[in-house]
Structures are given as structure tokens and as C-alpha cells.
Amino acid sequence: MTRLSAFAASVAAIALTASVAQADTFTIGLSNGWVGSEWRTQMIEEAQAAAAAWEEKGHTVNVVVQSANVDVPGQIAHVRNFISQGVDAIIINPNSPTAFDPVFAQAKEAGILVISTDAEVSSPDAIYVGIDQTAWGARGAEWLAETLNGEGKVVAINGVAGHPANEMRVAGYRSVFEQHPGIEVVNEVNANWDQAQGQQAMQNLLATYPDIAGVWVQDGMAAGAWKSIQDAGKTGDIAATGEIRKDFIDLWTSEGLNSGATVNPPGVMASALNVAVFMLEGRELKEPATAGQYGNAMYLPIPFIDSSNLAEAAAQLEGKPGHYSYTSALSIEDAEALFK
Amino acid sequence: MTSLSPTADRNPFAAALERLPFLPALLILVVLVVLNGWFEPNSLSYRAITGLVSTYLALMMLAIAQTYVVMAGDIDLSVGATLSLVNVVVIVLMERWGGGGGMVLLACFVGILTGLACGLINGLVVAALRLQAIVATFATSIFFTGVALYVLPVAGTPAPAAFWRTYGGRILEIPFVFWVVAALALLLVLLVRTRLTLQLLAVGDDAQGAFQSGLPVAAIRIKGYVLCGLFAALAALCITGDTASGDPLVGGKMTLYSVAAVVLGGSALSGGKGTVVGSLVGALIIGLINSLVFFVGTPSEWQNLVQGLAILIALMAGVFVGRRVGQ
Numbered sequence: 001m002t003r004l005s006a007f008a009a010s011v012a013a014i015a016l017t018a019s020v021a022q023a024d025t026f027t028i029g030l031s032n033g034w035v036g037s038e039w040r041t042q043m044i045e046e047a048q049a050a051a052a053a054w055e056e057k058g059h060t061v062n063v064v065v066q067s068a069n070v071d072v073p074g075q076i077a078h079v080r081n082f083i084s085q086g087v088d089a090i091i092i093n094p095n096s097p098t099a100f101d102p103v104f105a106q107a108k109e110a111g112i113l114v115i116s117t118d119a120e121v122s123s124p125d126a127i128y129v130g131i132d133q134t135a136w137g138a139r140g141a142e143w144l145a146e147t148l149n150g151e152g153k154v155v156a157i158n159g160v161a162g163h164p165a166n167e168m169r170v171a172g173y174r175s176v177f178e179q180h181p182g183i184e185v186v187n188e189v190n191a192n193w194d195q196a197q198g199q200q201a202m203q204n205l206l207a208t209y210p211d212i213a214g215v216w217v218q219d220g221m222a223a224g225a226w227k228s229i230q231d232a233g234k235t236g237d238i239a240a241t242g243e244i245r246k247d248f249i250d251l252w253t254s255e256g257l258n259s260g261a262t263v264n265p266p267g268v269m270a271s272a273l274n275v276a277v278f279m280l281e282g283r284e285l286k287e288p289a290t291a292g293q294y295g296n297a298m299y300l301p302i303p304f305i306d307s308s309n310l311a312e313a314a315a316q317l318e319g320k321p322g323h324y325s326y327t328s329a330l331s332i333e334d335a336e337a338l339f340k
Numbered sequence: 341m342t343s344l345s346p347t348a349d350r351n352p353f354a355a356a357l358e359r360l361p362f363l364p365a366l367l368i369l370v371v372l373v374v375l376n377g378w379f380e381p382n383s384l385s386y387r388a389i390t391g392l393v394s395t396y397l398a399l400m401m402l403a404i405a406q407t408y409v410v411m412a413g414d415i416d417l418s419v420g421a422t423l424s425l426v427n428v429v430v431i432v433l434m435e436r437w438g439g440g441g442g443m444v445l446l447a448c449f450v451g452i453l454t455g456l457a458c459g460l461i462n463g464l465v466v467a468a469l470r471l472q473a474i475v476a477t478f479a480t481s482i483f484f485t486g487v488a489l490y491v492l493p494v495a496g497t498p499a500p501a502a503f504w505r506t507y508g509g510r511i512l513e514i515p516f517v518f519w520v521v522a523a524l525a526l527l528l529v530l531l532v533r534t535r536l537t538l539q540l541l542a543v544g545d546d547a548q549g550a551f552q553s554g555l556p557v558a559a560i561r562i563k564g565y566v567l568c569g570l571f572a573a574l575a576a577l578c579i580t581g582d583t584a585s586g587d588p589l590v591g592g593k594m595t596l597y598s599v600a601a602v603v604l605g606g607s608a609l610s611g612g613k614g615t616v617v618g619s620l621v622g623a624l625i626i627g628l629i630n631s632l633v634f635f636v637g638t639p640s641e642w643q644n645l646v647q648g649l650a651i652l653i654a655l656m657a658g659v660f661v662g663r664r665v666g667q
Binding site: 069086163167 | 380382383385387388391392394395396398399493494495496497498504505507508579581582583584585587590592593594627630631634635637639640641643644647
């Protein structure tokens with residue numbers, strides 16, 4: 001055992017000197033545990049592009065990617081593979097909020113920076129760089145309340161009950177609607193972030209409540225809900241939140257929908273990567289990442305699309321495939337501004 | 341196991357294979373270890389091997405669980421759900437009772453009882469009610485998942501730090517998981533020497549014959565399922581140690597991996613042929629394939645595809661080696 005650990009120590013020593021010798025080269029591991037949507041693919045592609053952009057600044061940022069449909073133990077294996085490989089930082093879109101505490105502790109012990117994005121994690125050994133899902137939920141609700149002048153019946157179509165991001169978003173819109181006594185939430189249903197189920201749910205809601213004025217609906221389900229609204233011939237009578245894929249933005253523009261979309265940009269991982277590089281350089285954040293329920297979050301701005309900037313969003317998506325999402329990310333300069 | 345086979349005196353390799361049907365799997369394991377070390381030398385470091393064992397100990401346990409029913413020609417598609425249920429039961433009890441040492445042990449004990457109960461239910465449904473194992477255990481898996489969701493509706497709820505720090509920590513400078521492996525080896529050696537293993541294989545080989553020679557076939561199959569439940573519960577304790585939290589769906593995807601590990605380890609799904617050591621090796625093969633796919637630098641969009649292909653290749657290699665040596 002002693003010989004083995006001596007061997008391991010010498011290997012670690014060599015690795016250490018190697019990384020000191022080339023301080024401007026960083027290797028960052030990206031882990032994604034679910035490949036069921038184009039959004040995740042775009043997230044990884046944008047992060048890879050962000051890493052490549054560092055070349056101009058004289059830095060070499062290599063990314064290694066593990067992306068597959070895995071369960072929680074499978075994603076823990078991702079992290080362990082990165083530790084074995086000796087990456088400098090790990091950026092993860094985690095499959096569980098709490099299950100990574102032990103393995104992140106091991107990563108930190110190995111001197112690796114861990115950043116989660118898109119979903120917050122409870123580990124004190126990691127930070128979160130991404131949007132505040134509660135604020136995301138609230139932003140769409142504010143738009144809806146304003147558009148309806150604070151009056152009218154509203155329904156909500158949510159994602160997966162019990163999913164942490166869903167619960168935060170629900171808490172977000174509820175807190176806003178509570179401040180508007182004229183807004184009455186008549187029903188809240190779950191359609192599991194599935195476009196077809198969103199469409200079905202909207203049909204049922206329209207049949208049950210013919211007089212609804214507003215719909216608060218998340219992500220891709222919005223395209224389904226709007227389909228039902230159009231089929232019912234109520235396009236002009238209902239205001240509903242929208243989503244950010246090109247297909248929907250095009251429909252929105254051509255049909256003149258009364259919609260507003262809170263953006264959860266796939267660029268969050270690219271933002272996290274730019275933050276990670278500055279942290280690896282040893283720079284300190286002006287404001288330490290202490291937000292959120294776990295006290296380790298740094299929240300990014302949440303863009304919003306409504307009629308005032310719809311044309312701009314459409315222009316960004318010009319020539320992209322229909323499933324491509326409107327995006328935004330911290331540029332290298334934006335990220336640098338966050339550091340001392 | 342079936343030492344009466346006439347092939348025993350044909351050649352020494354065939355004889356060895358007859359006694360130790362997991363040899364081809366062991367060979368594949370060695371090849372995978374070498375390949376992993378070739379593409380990522382750090383993957384053979386002490387820390388990386390400790391990590392590999394911590395990650396795949398649960399799958400090893402689950403593969404062993406599956407082996408005890410597969411030996412008798414049965415199958416258990418509810419091992420993953422059993423694992424999830426035990427995981428949430430243990431987590432919820434540890435939270436209710438506080439994180440004290442005695443209470444943590446008691447919660448683990450209740451977890452093991454839960455696993456045994458799941459195994460007993462499966463055994464009764466399959467062997468006493470005589471429902472087809474594959475569908476009956478599929479149904480009980482949905483039932484167990486339902487119970488797990490009732491116990492803990494949302495993934496989360498942290499385990500007491502003492503619990504996961506023990507699992508990820510060291511005792512006398514040796515990682516805790518290695519102690520578990522040693523205890524497991526001892527337990528397996530003891531179990532192999534019991535009559536039950538032989539009886540399960542006899543039932544799997546020829547249930548009718550076993551019945552006619554006076555073996556209590558139904559009781560033996562039920563015991564196999566109970567043993568399966570026990571090891572699924574142990575797997576759940578490993579998962580709980582490695583993830584430090586509860587998740588009512590954590591084991592769902594592990595069921596078929598456990599079946600794959602059993603087959604990779606040289607057991608026949610038709611029963612009558614199988615070793616727990618083989619299944620243990622099979623689980624490690626799956627783990628090493630997953631790491632290798634990454635270490636060779638497979639682009640992310642191909643990782644699932646390559647992983648599936650690699651498991652198929654390992655399966656074919658096992659059959660090929662087995663046939664070659666067996667001739």
C-alpha cells in the first residue's frame with residue numbers, strides 16, 4: 001500500500017509541476033447527463049465555441065465532454081473519470097441536486113474547480129453559475145400581469161411535478177400573481193415539459209374555462225399550448241407566455257401572437273466556462289457566489305423577449321434550424337467584469 | 341459447477357472453464373484494464389481504482405442479486421426498483437431519527453428488511469402463484485417504484501454526513517469500499533459452500549428433474565428471490581453512501597445493467613449455469629467500458645452508440661473465448 005501511495009504521490013507531483021509550467025493551458029471537463037433535447041446539444045456546442053474563443057486571448061482552453069443518457073451513478077462516474085484525467089475544472093449540468101455532494105468533495109480534494117449550471121446543487125464544494133429559476137418563473141408572470149392590466153382569469157401549465165427547477169418556477173409565478181388581486185389563477189396542471197401534452201392540457205383548459213385571459217406556460221409546452229389556442233380561434237383574446245426556439249419565434253412573428261418569453265439560454269454553460277477560466281487564473285469574484293437556497297449560486301441575467309424586441313430575437317435566429325434556441329452568454333469581457 | 345460433465349477430461353483449459361465459467365469474463369476484464377491504463381494512465385492510480393470501486397460497487401451487488409434468481413432460471417426485473425425503495429426508506433428514516441450512529445445502523449437494518457420483504461414478495465408471486473417471472477417482476481417493479489415515490493416524492497433529502505463520509509473514507513488507511521469488497525468476498529465464499537447455490541443451479545438446470553428427485557423447487561426459488569432482495573438492499577446502501585441522498589427513481593436504469601453484468605459474467609439466462617464471481621466481474625466490465633469510451637476520446641454525440649457497441653463486443657468476445665477454449 002505504501003509503495004502504491006508513494007507512486008501516486010509522485011504522479012501527483014509530476015502533474016502539479018506540469019500544470020505550473022503551462023499556466024495558460026486549462027482543461028475543462030463538461031458533463032451532461034441527459035441528451036433528450038436539442039437545448040442540451042446547443043448548450044455543449046456553445047461551451048465548446050466559448051473555449052475556442054479563448055485562443056485569441058492567448059489562452060488554450062481544452063474541453064473534454066461526457067454527454068450521454070445516464071443515471072445518477074453514471075454521472076458520478078463522469079466526474080470520477082474527469083478526476084482521473086486530471087482536469088482543472090468540471091462544469092456539470094447535474095441530474096440531481098443533492099447526490100453529488102460526496103464526489104464533488106473528492107474533486108475539490110483533488111484540486112479541481114466544480115461549477116454546476118442550469119440546475120443548482122447542494123454541495124458546498126461547488127458553485128452554481130446559471131439563471132435563478134424562481135426569477136425565471138416570476139419574469140413571465142410579471143409580463144402576463146402587466147399585459148392583462150392586472151385583471152383576469154389565468155391558468156398555468158407546468159413541467160414535471162417535484163422536479164426542483166419546476167418547483168422554483170412555480171414558486172416564482174405564484175409570488176407575482178399574489179401581488180395582483182385582480183388576477184385569479186383558476187387552474188394549474190402538469191404537462192411534463194412535453195409539447196404534445198402541453199397542447200392537450202391547453203385544449204382541456206380551454207374547454208373547461210372558456211373565459212380565460214392569460215396562460216403561464218413553460219418552455220416547449222408553450223408551442224403546444226399556442227397551437228390549441230389558435231385551433232380554438234382565440235389567438236386575439238388570450239395572452240400566453242412563449243418559448244425561445246426558432247420555430248416558435250417565426251410563428252410568433254407571422255401570427256402576431258400576444259406573447260412574451262423568458263429566456264433560459266443554452267449559453268449558460270458557455271457563461272460558466274468563461275467564469276471558470278478566470279477562477280482558474282486565481283482571480284477573485286467581486287461578489288462571492290453566495291446566493292440561492294444552497295448559498296453557492298451566482299445568478300446570470302435573464303433575457304426576456306416580447307413584442308418590443310421580437311425582431312431582434314428573430315434576427316439572431318436567422319438561418320438557424322427550427323429547433324435552435326435564442327441564446328445569450330457572458331462574453332469573456334462580461335465575465336471579466338465580474339472579477340476584481 | 342456441473343462437474344459431472346464428460347468434457348472435464350478433454351483438455352485442461354476446458355476443464356478449468358467448466359469449473360470456472362467466468363474465465364473469459366476475467367480475460368475481458370484484464371484487457372479492459374490494460375486499455376484503460378493505455379489511454380489514461382491515471383485511471384490505474386490508487387485513487388481512480390478506489391473511485392471505480394465506489395461507483396460500481398452497487399452494480400456489483402445488484403449483479404450478484406440478479407445471479408441468484410438467474411441460476412434457478414428465473415429473472416428479477418424489480419431489482420432496480422427494490423434498490424430505489426431501500427434507498428428512500430433508509431434516507432427518510434435517517435432523517436426522521438436524526439443522524440446518530442446507532443440510528444443510522446438501525447435505519448440500514450430496516451432497509452435490509454425492506455429488501456428481504458421485496459424479495460419475498462417476488463418469490464411468492466413467481467414461485468408460489470406461478471406467474472411468469474419476467475412479467476411478474478416487471479409488475480412488482482412498478483409497485484415498488486410506487487411505494488418509493490410515496491415514501492419520498494422528490495429526489496433530495498441529504499444523508500447524514502457521517503454516513504457518506506464513512507462510505508467515501510478510510511479505515512486503517514484502506515478505503516472503506518475495499519473493506520466492503522473483502523466482506524463481500526467472504527460472504528460469497530460462505531454462500532457458495534451452502535447447499536442453496538447447488539439447489540438453485542439444479543432447479544435452473546432441470547426444474548422437473550429437481551422436483552422429481554425430491555427437491556422443494558418452489559421453496560428453493562423463493563429463497564433465491566429473498567437472497568436477491570438482500571443483495572439489492574446492500575446495493576442500495578452502497579448507492580446511498582455514494583450519492584448521499586434519496587432518489588425514488590435512482591435504480592430504474594440499473595435493472596437491465598444487472599442482467600447484462602450477469603450474462604457478461606458467463607451465466608446463462610436459461611438457468612443452471614452461473615457464478616456470482618462472474619457477475620461481479622461483469623459489473624466491472626460495464627464500468628470499465630463506460631470509462632474507456634470516454635478515455636479514448638469518443639466525441640460526445642457518439643458516446644451512447646459506442647458504449648452499446650462495446651458491450652455487444654464484450655458479449656461476443658466472451659462467447660468466442662468460451663467456445664475456443666471449450667473445444
